[in-house]
Amino acid sequence: xxxxxxxxxxxxxxxVLVFLVWASFAVGCSGVLQNIGARWVTRQIGEELDLDEAQxxxxxxxxxxxxxxxSEVLGPRLELLIATVDRAIIKGFDEKNMLIIEKQIxxxxxxxxxxxxDEVAPILATLRDDQIxxxxxxxxQRLDKTREDLAKPPDERSEDRQxxxxxxxxxxxxxxxxxxxxxxxxxxxxxxxEAAHRLAADEKRLADIADTxxxxxxxxxxxxxxxxxxxxHEDWGPNTRSPEERRxxxxxxxFYVYELLNAKQKDQMSEHxxxxxxxxxxxxxxxxxx
Numbered sequence: 001x002x003x004x005x006x007x008x009x010x011x012x013x014x015x016v017l018v019f020l021v022w023a024s025f026a027v028g029c030s031g032v033l034q035n036i037g038a039r040w041v042t043r044q045i046g047e048e049l050d051l052d053e054a055q056x057x058x059x060x061x062x063x064x065x066x067x068x069x070x071s072e073v074l075g076p077r078l079e080l081l082i083a084t085v086d087r088a089i090i091k092g093f094d095e096k097n098m099l100i101i102e103k104q105i106x107x108x109x110x111x112x113x114x115x116x117x118d119e120v121a122p123i124l125a126t127l128r129d130d131q132i133x134x135x136x137x138x139x140x141q142r143l144d145k146t147r148e149d150l151a152k153p154p155d156e157r158s159e160d161r162q163x164x165x166x167x168x169x170x171x172x173x174x175x176x177x178x179x180x181x182x183x184x185x186x187x188x189x190x191x192x193x194e195a196a197h198r199l200a201a202d203e204k205r206l207a208d209i210a211d212t213x214x215x216x217x218x219x220x221x222x223x224x225x226x227x228x229x230x231x232x233h234e235d236w237g238p239n240t241r242s243p244e245e246r247r248x249x250x251x252x253x254x255f256y257v258y259e260l261l262n263a264k265q266k267d268q269m270s271e272h273x274x275x276x277x278x279x280x281x282x283x284x285x286x287x288x289x290x
Contacts, residue, residue: 062119121223173265
């Protein structure tokens with residue numbers, strides 16, 4: 001269920017990420033929501049931003065609050081999303097149910113991100129300039145892998161994209177036949193590569209947030225800057241396709257892949273979905289009981 005860059009992000013985003021909130025806005029939405037605890041998350045954030053002890057304590061308390069309320073805030077929406085996706089896997093994906101799924105993901109993520117922003121904004125508002133510089137450098141380094149990929153020859157980049165595409169599908173469907181893999185590789189080779197535009201947008205987003213923090217405007221302004229960055233995170237600049245166009249292409253990619261799979265592979269997709277949900281549900285339950 002992760003056939004393209006957009007669709008693979010969608011499947012990962014279903015986990016609703018709690019790790020490194022600033023990175024979520026500045027460098028794309030990626031992270032983990034399983035097998036983590038407040039101390040581990042606090043340590044990672046503390047290292048990224050070089051927090052002092054008082055800031056670490058405030059971060060630890062915020063992480064505890066987020067984890068404790070995760071099940072209540074996210075659980076019902078996640079359960080609805082899983083049911084909708086599973087029904088589409090069984091009955092077939094079409095434009096109508098994909099738009100419903102996208103809407104449910106948007107609502108789930110907006111709720112989760114807004115909730116995290118409310119916790120993180122007061123802490124980010126206390127950062128000194130040297131801490132902001134440290135955080136910007138740390139997060140900028142996370143973009144180096146993309147820069148390295150973009151420096152590869154076109155043929156090598158295309159091969160890498162095809163490999164990742166096939167791996168993403170097989171994670172959901174199980175092993176593909178040679179004919180299926182060949183079809184998928186041909187399909188990916190024809191997809192538009194917008195990694196350079198996304199990198200430029202991520203770099204600008206990171207710099208803009210850092211510049212806002214250096215003005216030390218207070219928690220309310222920091223909260224608004226983070227929320228604005230989140231709402232615009234699918235906008236990769238004026239010379240690229242609109243978010244709506246990329247989403248439409250992502251849907252077409254999913255339809256193509258779904259029709260390529262056999263009944264057994266579609267059953268495997270459903271099983272994988274429920275395995276993912278069981279892991280997240282287990283985490284949410286454990287977090288709320290901690």
